[in-house]
Amino acid sequence: MSSTFSPIPLDDLVAQVRDGMLLAVPADYSGAPMAATRALIRRGAKNLRLVTVPQSTLQADILIGAGCVSEIETAAVTLGEFGTAPCFTRAVLAKKIKVVDATCPAIHAGFQASEKDVPFLPLRGILGSDLLKHRSDWKTVDNPMASGNDPLLLIPAIRPDVALFHAPMADREGNIWIGRRRELATIAHASKTTLVTVERLYDGSFFDDEKMAAGALPAFYVNAVAVAERGAAPVGLFGEYEADIDHLRAYAKEARTEAGFAAYLAREIGAAKAAA
Amino acid sequence: MSDCRPEELLAATLADQIPDVRHIAVGAASPIPAAAALLKQARARDRVHVTILHSRRYNSFTDGGRELFDAAAQGRIDVFFLGGVQIDGEANINLVGLGDYPNLTQRFPGCFGAPYMAFVVPNVILFREEHSTRTLVKKVDFVSAPGWSPEGVWRRGGPKALVTGLAVMPFDASRRRFRLASVHPGHTAEDVREATGFDFDMPASVPTTPVPDLSTLGLLRGPIADKLREFYPDFADRVFPVPA
Incomplete structure (x- = not known):
């Protein structure tokens, strides 16, 4: 049966994220793929170019700390109420990674341009921000539809090699249930390859039930699925479980030093040591 | 009103800066602005x-x-709060x-x-608890986001006021300048001048920020909490x- 879908092991899934790829990941409220991130670190991924949609917390921080990332486009990396992201901050100040600073709506617009397969989308606002001085890829043009002077900012399409996120369920046809987290659909639409981990399999098709269908990402956008129970933990997963506050608080403290982060990596991830 | 906590004073003061509007939005990690928005809602006639977002x-x-930004772009969000690790005298934030x-x-x-919301939201309220020359x-x-824009650049709104742990300072974008409107209880206008790294307009007499009354405190400590x-x-x- 050529329509049959079957999930694959987690390690096989992350093997499809190859060194040097442009990797899109969601914010922590939208299915952070933490089990897959730990697997990526264990396999020693290198030179990933990360684009966070639009920001990130623990996921980006441990990928950076473990030496997997050469470049990150982001609107912000922080541990939120637990403070600054320690590995991100260290790596930026030591110039071990390149940061391409952005702003949330520009990242969303870049993905939306890829959804339409157009080279850019225009946005209002942002003009006069120092971001523009460092984003030669963002262009200011005069609105060609207006008669007078009306500057607009053009945001180029963002076309990731691979998108990776975690979601509650995949059905028997490989459709993914993302609920109202529609940015996951946008990320998948915009990316060349989409890899998804899920909490569990759903026995049936989401398209047999209109309520489920409304929150479904069709299987034709999805290249591989792996089951990873509690695959977003210690970050939370929408509608499923809350973040592990104690873990995040302890991480914020422990990862303040390189040695502390190396201990975290060995203990929580089973990675031998942090790459320099 | 010695038993009014600083967070309660700030939430009530922020709520007083919010005009009568249809939609107030609050970004991540902003408990005091969230309390202010809910207080404004609780006291509104309409x-x-x-x-x-949290x-x-x-x-x-x-x-x-994207929906927050698209809704804001269309003018469907009337009030938003922004902070800044640094804020300067022209309401630029870093x-x-x-x-x-x-x-x-x-x-x-x-x-x-911030670089977007500062343009598309009509009423941006800057909030930073620490009021210091740092x-x-x-x-x-x-x-990150400019406090004002030159003529010819489309801009629906921007910073209208700055509320800190010391004072309330409305911003006049046409003059690119803050004015000291009130100082919180226990502080003086001179304290504010010493703790501020930029020049601002200082009237001869500066009132004290009103403390929340009992009905406001009741709302904050009851349904809003x-x-x-x-x-x-x-x-x-x-x-x-x-x-207990």
Whole structure:
């Protein structure tokens, strides 16, 4: 049966994220793929170019700390109420990674341009921000539809090699249930390859039930699925479980030093040591 | 009113800066602005929508992360709160870092949506609890969002006021200048001048920021604390402890 879908092991899934790829990941409220991130670190991924949609917390921080990332486009990396992201901050100040600073709506617009397969989308606002001085890829043009002077900012399409996120369920046809987290659909639409981990399999098709269908990402956008129970933990997963506050608080403290982060990596991830 | 907590004074003061509007939105990690928005809603005569991004219950977006920005672009969000690790006298805010970017000596999280929201939302209220020459500077090291724009650049709104742990300072974009409107109880206008790294207009006589009355405190400690407990449990427990 050529329509049959079957999930694959987690390690096989992350093997499809190859060194040097442009990797899109969601914010922590939208299915952070933490089990897959730990697997990526264990396999020693290198030179990933990360684009966070639009920001990130623990996921980006441990990928950076473990030496997997050469470049990150982001609107912000922080541990939120637990403070600054320690590995991100260290790596930026030591110039071990390149940061391409952005702003949330520009990242969303870049993905939306890829959804339409157009080279850019225009946005209002942002003009006069120092971001523009460092984003030669963002262009200011005069609105060609207006008669007078009306500057607009053009945001180029963002076309990731691979998108990776975690979601509650995949059905028997490989459709993914993302609920109202529609940015996951946008990320998948915009990316060349989409890899998804899920909490569990759903026995049936989401398209047999209109309520489920409304929150479904069709299987034709999805290249591989792996089951990873509690695959977003210690970050939370929408509608499923809350973040592990104690873990995040302890991480914020422990990862303040390189040695502390190396201990975290060995203990929580089973990675031998942090790459320099 | 000695038993009014600083967070209660700030929430009530922020609420007083919010005009009568239809939709107030509050970004991540902003418990005091969230309390202010809910207070404004509770006291409003007409229906006020409050969106709190940090909340599940008070975040009704169904179209992904872009919807906040698209709704704001269309003018469907009337009030938004922004902070800044540095804020300068022209209401520019810095969320990126200290030093000569990209050669930073300190790195902050990043701009989030500030460079956009500062343009498209009519009433932006700047909020920063720490009022010092470290946070309120002559010129920010990095302009995440400009406080004003030159003529010809489309801009629906921008910063209308700055509320800190010391004072309320309305911003006049046409003059690119803050004015000291009131000083919180226990402080003087001179304290504010000493703690501020930029020049601002200082009237001869500066009133004291009014403390919240009993009915406001009742709202904050009752129904608003209950709502905040869903999405800011630590803050709610600290500021509005449940009586034993």
